[in-house]
Amino acid sequence: EDKVVQSPLSLVVHEGDTVTLNCSYEVTNFRSLLWYKQEKKAPTFLFMLTSSGIEKKSGRLSSILDKKELFSILNITATQTGDSAIYLCAVLGSGNTGKLIFGQGTTLQVKP
Amino acid sequence: DAGVTQSPTHLIKTRGQHVTLRCSPISGHKSVSWYQQVLGQGPQFIFQYYEKEERGRGNFPDRFSARQFPNYSSELNVNALLLGDSALYLCASSLVGYTEAFFGQGTRLTVV
Numbered sequence: 001e002d003k004v005v006q007s008p009l010s011l012v013v014h015e016g017d018t019v020t021l022n023c024s025y026e027v028t029n030f031r032s033l034l035w036y037k038q039e040k041k042a043p044t045f046l047f048m049l050t051s052s053g054i055e056k057k058s059g060r061l062s063s064i065l066d067k068k069e070l071f072s073i074l075n076i077t078a079t080q081t082g083d084s085a086i087y088l089c090a091v092l093g094s095g096n097t098g099k100l101i102f103g104q105g106t107t108l109q110v111k112p
Numbered sequence: 113d114a115g116v117t118q119s120p121t122h123l124i125k126t127r128g129q130h131v132t133l134r135c136s137p138i139s140g141h142k143s144v145s146w147y148q149q150v151l152g153q154g155p156q157f158i159f160q161y162y163e164k165e166e167r168g169r170g171n172f173p174d175r176f177s178a179r180q181f182p183n184y185s186s187e188l189n190v191n192a193l194l195l196g197d198s199a200l201y202l203c204a205s206s207l208v209g210y211t212e213a214f215f216g217q218g219t220r221l222t223v224v
Binding site: 004031032034036041042043044045048088090092094095097098099100101102103104105 | 116143145147152153154155156157160162167168170200202204206209210211212213214215216217218220
């Protein structure tokens, strides 16, 4: 059965800290891995990773994929209170369905 | 450009009733997917439609159905509502189903 597992499930840090969120997967036919930030309702797209070893970066956020070891990490440097959210990792299979398989999410709380 | 729009934003229904949720994708996107998210979990895939055809169905009972219209908007229908159907229902649109998926604000359904 296809599975995506995120760790830790929750994390509390102080502003300015750096955090690393983990996502491991077991998927029959892998196409890409996506990261989303969910604050209240709508998950907001962060990154889509398809190739191993190529870091994607957006401001203080960065992510990388390891297709050999079947995991991805999301790094957030110099955290701010506005980074407090649930971070979701999802894997897209190579079939025609467009089905995203989500992990359970990591809840990040950044304290002032 | 408008993002993905969903209606209504909130809904309260009684057990046994029927509900219709609506989604308009980003202009130019031809694929719409529906997800159910219960508290504390990642979204679960319900359906994907592309060019008005169902491309994928998740592990949900036949009480759940959907369709996509010629303008690529979509409806999710749920019959004979159960308490366990209470959740956030998310719609995601993408260009062709295996590209980045962007989510709407969701419909919060409460079944009492």
